[in-house]
Amino acid sequence: MARPVRLACIQMPCFGIDHAREALDYALARTAEAAETGVDLVILPECTYPSYYIRSRRAFEQLAAPPPSEALALFQGLAAQYRCHMAVGMAMDLGDEDKLSNAAILIGPAGEIIGRYAKTFLWHFDAHWFTPGGQYPVFETALGRIGLMICADGRLPEITRAMALQGADLIVNTTAWVSTGRNAQQLTNPQFEYMIPVRSRENNVWIASANKVGMEEESIVYCGRSCVVDPSGRLVAAAAPDSPEILRVEIDLDVGLGLPIGRRPSSYGVLGKETINLPVIAALDEAVIVSSTCGLVAALQLGAYETAEGFLLRAQHLIHLLATQDVNVIVFPDIPSGSEGTETYTSAACLGPLTAMTQEYECSVVVVLAEQQGGARYKTAYFISAGEVLFSYRAAHLSSDELRSYTQGSGEYAVVKTPDLGNVGVMIGAEGWVPEVARCLMLEGADVILWSGGRGEPQDTLLARCRADENRLFVIRAAIVGPESSAVAAAPGGRVLGEGLPGIEQAVFASLDWADARCKNMTPHTNVVLNRMPATYGALYE
Numbered sequence: 410m411a412r413p414v415r416l417a418c419i420q421m422p423c424f425g426i427d428h429a430r431e432a433l434d435y436a437l438a439r440t441a442e443a444a445e446t447g448v449d450l451v452i453l454p455e456c457t458y459p460s461y462y463i464r465s466r467r468a469f470e471q472l473a474a475p476p477p478s479e480a481l482a483l484f485q486g487l488a489a490q491y492r493c494h495m496a497v498g499m500a501m502d503l504g505d506e507d508k509l510s511n512a513a514i515l516i517g518p519a520g521e522i523i524g525r526y527a528k529t530f531l532w533h534f535d536a537h538w539f540t541p542g543g544q545y546p547v548f549e550t551a552l553g554r555i556g557l558m559i560c561a562d563g564r565l566p567e568i569t570r571a572m573a574l575q576g577a578d579l580i581v582n583t584t585a586w587v588s589t590g591r592n593a594q595q596l597t598n599p600q601f602e603y604m605i606p607v608r609s610r611e612n613n614v615w616i617a618s619a620n621k622v623g624m625e626e627e628s629i630v631y632c633g634r635s636c637v638v639d640p641s642g643r644l645v646a647a648a649a650p651d652s653p654e655i656l657r658v659e660i661d662l663d664v665g666l667g668l669p670i671g672r673r674p675s676s677y678g679v680l681g682k683e684t685i686n687l688p689v690i691a692a693l694d695e696a697v698i699v700s701s702t703c704g705l706v707a708a709l710q711l712g713a714y715e716t717a718e719g720f721l722l723r724a725q726h727l728i729h730l731l732a733t734q735d736v737n738v739i740v741f742p743d744i745p746s747g748s749e750g751t752e753t754y755t756s757a758a759c760l761g762p763l764t765a766m767t768q769e770y771e772c773s774v775v776v777v778l779a780e781q782q783g784g785a786r787y788k789t790a791y792f793i794s795a796g797e798v799l800f801s802y803r804a805a806h807l808s809s810d811e812l813r814s815y816t817q818g819s820g821e822y823a824v825v826k827t828p829d830l831g832n833v834g835v836m837i838g839a840e841g842w843v844p845e846v847a848r849c850l851m852l853e854g855a856d857v858i859l860w861s862g863g864r865g866e867p868q869d870t871l872l873a874r875c876r877a878d879e880n881r882l883f884v885i886r887a888a889i890v891g892p893e894s895s896a897v898a899a900a901p902g903g904r905v906l907g908e909g910l911p912g913i914e915q916a917v918f919a920s921l922d923w924a925d926a927r928c929k930n931m932t933p934h935t936n937v938v939l940n941r942m943p944a945t946y947g948a949l950y951e
Contacts (some may be wrong), residue, residue: 411661411663411825412552412553412555412578412661412662412663413471413659413661413662414449414450414552414579414659414660414661414662414783415447415448415449415450415658415659416448416449416450416451416452416617416637416638416654416656416657416658416659416660416782417443417444417450417451417452417633417647417655417656417657418452418617418618418636418652418656418658419436419439419440419443419445419451419452419453419454419619419632419635419655419929420454420620420621420622420635420648420652420654420655420656421435421454421457421621421653422435422437422620422621422622422623422653422811422834423432423437423461423621423622423623423624423625423629423631423830424460424464424625424626425459425460425462425626426460426464426468426469426472426628427460427733427857428460429458429459429460429472429473429474430473430474430475431505431690432457432458432459432460432793433458433459433474433475435482436453436457436458436484436497437483437509437907438482438653439653440453440484441487441764442488442655442656443492443657444487444488444490444491444493446657447684448493448494448594448657449493449494449552450493450494450496450552450581451493451494451495451496451582451833451872451894452495452496452581452582452617452618452655453495453497453498453562453583453619454498454583454584454585454619454620454621454635455498455511455513455559455583455584456498456499456500456511456585457497457498457499457583457623458477458480458497458499458500459472459474459477459480459500460500460625460631460777461585461621461625461627462534462625463500463509463538464538464665464797465538466489466507466508466509466538468609469500469502469509469538469629470476474724475525476502476758477499477501477502477774478501478502478931480499481501481514481657482499484514484516485516485520485521485522486520488517488518488519488520489518489519489520490514490884491507492518492519492548493518494515494516494518494523494552495511495515495516495554496513496514496515496516496549496583497514497555497583498511498512498513498514498559498583498584498585499512499513499514500512503540505554506595508538508539508540509539509540510526510527510539510540511527511528511529511535511539511559512525512526512527512559512737513525513526513532513557513559513581513583513587515548515550515555515557515581517550517551518551523548523550523764524546524548524557525557525566526542526544526545526546526556526558526559526725527540527541527543527544528541528542528559528560528561528562528713529541529542529543529562529565529568529678529942529945530561530562530564530565530568530935530940531934531935531940532561532931532932532934532935533932533933533934533935534562534933534934535561535851535934536934536935540580540835541940542612542940542951543728543860543942543944543945544945545568545571545572545575545945546575547576547577549570551578551767552662553578553579553662554575554576554577554579554633554812555577555578555579555580555581556572556573556575556577556579556581556614556667557580557581557583557820558571558572558580558581558582558583558786558936559582559583559584560582560583560584560586560600561862561931561935562582563582563584563600563605563608563616563644564599564600564604564732564878564879564931565603565937565941566608566611566844566845566848566879567680567941567946567949568607568847569612569616569700569842569852570611570612570844570845570947571945571949572614573612573613573614573737573793573864574611574948574949575948577612577614577615578615578618578662579614579617579660579662580608580616580617581616581617581763581835582605582613582615582618582619582772583618583619583633584600584620584796585600585620585621586598586600586618586620586631586634587629587631587632588630588631588632588633588634588650589853590630590845593650593651594649594650595650595667596630596631596632596633596634596650596652596667597632597634598632598634599878599903600618600758600876601618601634601636601647602874603871603872603875603878603903603947604869604875604878604879604935605618605636605638605646606638606642606802606868607642607868607869607871607872607875607911608626608869609638609639609640609641609642609782610640610641610646610669610842611842611843611844612614612640612667612668613640613665613666613667613668613793614640614665614708615637615638615639615640615662617637617660618635618636618637618658618659619635620632620633620634620635620727621633621652622649622651622652622653625695628723630805630904632650633648633649633650633652633654634648634649635647635648635654635656635707636648636656637656638675639660639664640664640665640666641666642868642871645658645660645946646658646857654713655761659780666909668842669839669842669843670806670807670840670842670843671806672742672806672810672845673805673806673820673843674949674951675820675913675950675951676805676819676820676821676822676845677820677824677845677848677849677946678919678950679822679849679852679853679905680845680848680849680852680943680946680949680950681943681944681945681946681949681950682837682852682943683935684697684938684939684943685942687852687853687854687938688824688852688853689851689852689853689854689929689938690852690934691854692854692856692927693751693827693927693929693938695769695927697831697927699922699924700920702831702924703920703921703922704737704738704829704830704921704923705735705736705737705738705918705919705920705921706736706737706738706739706740706830706885706886706898706918706919706921707731707736707739707740707856707917707918708739708740708885708886708888708896708897708898708907708916708917709727709739709740709741709742709887709888709896709914709915709916709917710742710887710888710889710890710894710895710896710909710913710914710915710916710917711741711742711887711889711914711942712745712889712890712914713745713748714753715753716751716753717752717753717754717755717758717759719753720753720754721759721762724741724759724766724776725762725766727739727916728767728770728774729766729770730916731772731916732770732771732772735774736772736916736918737758737772737828737829737830738772738773738774738775738827738829738830738859738864738876739772739773739774739775740774740775740859740861740873740886740887741774741776741777741860741861741887742777742861742863742865742887742888742889743777743788743837743838743861744765744777744778744779744788745863745864745885745889746810746864747912748779749813749814749815754777754778754779754782755781756778756779756780756791757778757781759776759778760791760793760798761779761805761869763791764792764793764796764798765796767793767794767795767796768795768796771791771795771911772794772795772826773793773794773795773799773827773829774792774793775791775792775793775859775861775887775915776790776861777789777790777791777804777837777838777861778791778841779815780801780803783808785816786813786814786815786816787803787804787815787816788803788804788807788815788837788838788872789801789803789818790802790803790804790820790835790861791806792825792827792833792835792859794827798827799825799827800823801823802818802821802822802823802835802837803817803818803819803841804817804818804837804838804841805817805818805819805820805821805822805840805846806838806840806846807838807840808838808839809840810925811838813935821907822834822846822849822850822855823853824850824855824898825854830856830857830859830883830921830923830925831856831923831924831950832854832855832856832857832923833856833857833859834850834853834855834857834858834859835858835859835860835861836850836858836859836860836861837860837861838861838862838863839863840860840875841860841862841869841872841876841886843870844876844879845949845950847876847880848880848882848914849880849895851880851881851882851937851938852938855882855886855926856878856880856882856883856923856924856926857882857883857885857921857923857926858880858883858885859885859925860873860884860885860886860887861887862886862887862888862889862894862896863888863889863894864888864889864890864891864895865888865889865893865895866893866894867893869886869888869894869895869897870897870905870908873886873897873898873899873938874897874899874903874904874905875903876899876902877899877900877902877903878899878903879927879929879937880901880937881901881926881931881937882901882925882926883898883899883900883901883904883906883919883921883925883926883927884897884898884899885898885899885919886898886899887935888909888947890912890913890914891910891911891912892911893911894911895909895910895911896908896915896916896917896920897909897917898917898919898920898921900925901925901926901928906919906920907919909910
């Protein structure tokens with residue numbers, strides 16, 4: 410049964426704090442314009458009023474315009490007048506003599522306040538005048554269950570996950586995405602490009618974002634691109650990067666695919682560990698010799714082979730070839746579907762020969778093989794280096810089809826120090842779509858995640874970039890050959906280091922300096938380790 414909801418995202422020009430009254434007048438006028446068309450929910454940007462760059466608590470107190478409480482009442486009056494819901498971003502006084510709240514307020518069709526949310530993952534200078542929140546409420550409304558987030562909150566996977574686990578149908582994002590560039594029509598932001606699509610898909614939830622355009626305080630450039638993304642991660646509609654706009658979209662809250670793969674909460678305990686006790690903290694304090702932190706890795710795109718002999722011949726050719734090209738680590742893809750009942754990719758048939766190859770060619774490989782132990786059969790990734798298995802990992806997350814042939818591993822997300830790539834962890838198959846897996850590996854100290862992917866889809870490149878960016882580490886993904894599947898390597902800021910041509914066998918090189926993964930700052934005062942709030946993540950692992 411369809412649950413249609415008509416949205417209007419107000420993409421407005423930015424106004425500095427000296428022009429707060431103009432900002433308010435503009436926002437009220439555009440809100441009324443949108444509401445007159447009969448929409449169900451109007452969404453406005455982060456700090457619609459008085460401005461995003463507050464300057465100081467004193468500047469906030471000396472506003473030559475209505476205080477935020479009075480401005481909020483004006484939006485409440487419009488909601489009641491037009492019988493619609495509204496979500497508006499505002500800087501609000503907490504009564505604290507030092508700090509304010511960067512808030513999103515959800516207003517109901519009678520003008521009532523349904524709920525408030527305070528930005529949790531503060532960005533850059535936010536920390537100078539805002540106090541972070543620490544709760545992730547989802548509100549029951551006549552439209553459905555709605556969560557609120559604000560801008561950089563979309564960079565932390567824990568926040569949207571917490572809302573999804575409470576049954577959110579729609580997450581409303583009052584945002585202030587910033588950018589840089591020579592051409593205003595090409596301005597963009599990592600959240601628009603890959604983070605919000607991944608958040609929607611990994612949580613099976615709609616996300617609607619409203620942003621600003623223009624430049625504030627001669628330095629803060631907004632990229633527009635207010636957008637609506639469906640639960641499959643598909644961009645349904647987006648506004649321009651450089652002009653004000655009312656983005657109107659009708660969505661169906663009953664559209665959804667379910668989670669890409671099931672969760673294993675009991676294996677995510679490190680998410681709640683006190684920050685000071687995390688292995689990553691020890692890694693960040695470790696002294697490294699930068700001239701020794703460079704490595705060359707190759708992510709393979711391979712087809713399916715019918716026999717173990719055929720696979721091993723191909724593997725030997727590639728390992729020899731790539732070793733002569735100075736590759737340190739070679740990553741093989743996942744076991745192809747359809748091979749479950751064969752001996753082609755078993756550890757019994759392949760582990761010994763592959764181990765010997767790494768010794769002969771003096772390199773390392775990551776390969777996924779079917780491991781039989783007793784009556785259980787596992788998908789197991791082996792990290793083999795110079796004739797020795799350094800560690801193995803059994804896939805802890807399997808699809809419903811895979812569960813017919815394999816047993817899930819216990820979820821021991823091993824991270825091991827390697828000679829060429831620093832601290833390494835691995836993922837197998839669809840585990841990339843479980844944000845907790847990469848997060849646990851990062852918190853365990855991983856500098857590099859080697860991901861043996863399957864026959865994927867175009868979104869897998871966005872996914873690799875998102876995992877690299879949100880965790881500030883390298884993600885190297887191998888792939889099974891397919892019409893839209895390609896290997897990819899992504900750097901800690903989400904930049905693509907290498908990507909394969911779909912549909913063919915190929916080795917994709919990436920030269921990386923794993924010491925780059927030891928810097929966890931996204932920007933000053935915004936750190937993916939230190940600014941997490943482990944005490945608030947209980948719902949993710951309990």
